[in-house]
Amino acid sequence: MTVLERSVVIQATPETIDAFTADARRWPEWYPGVEQVEPDDQFPKVGGQAKVVYKAVGAHFHITFTSVEYDYCHSLAYQMDGMITGLMRYTLTPEGSATRVTGVYDYQVPGGGLGKALDKLLLERMNAENLEKALANMKAMIEAG
16 A cells, blocks of 8 residues: 655634645545535444545546545545545644644555556656645635635
8 A cells, every 4th residue: 555644734723624625526626636425414424425536647537535434623534445445534633723634635546556657657757746735825814815
């Protein structure tokens, strides 16, 4: 598995950030590569699902995100199944009047050795850049109001 972790400090309350990150329909606005999201009526509550189309290295990855943890204003975690499997987690940590948002993307590309090679050669770098850009976009959008 590949584990990517990045953080950003946002001048906003955990409540504001939670509302932003939990709204799956808005993910394409701020997470590079996310082209389409269709959450069910339960998402982000535990057990709720969102069907996601993620584009990377010219390919479309169809992934189901199932909410496995939702601790309001503290953390969100989604199990990913489909063309990419793993776990995506966000934690919110108050820091004075701001909040540190940490994103952890722990994933695996199917396909055995070929999938691992594709990940190391292309996907890992792109996924790391997309996570960094997503956090920067989140910060800019939330701080702009």
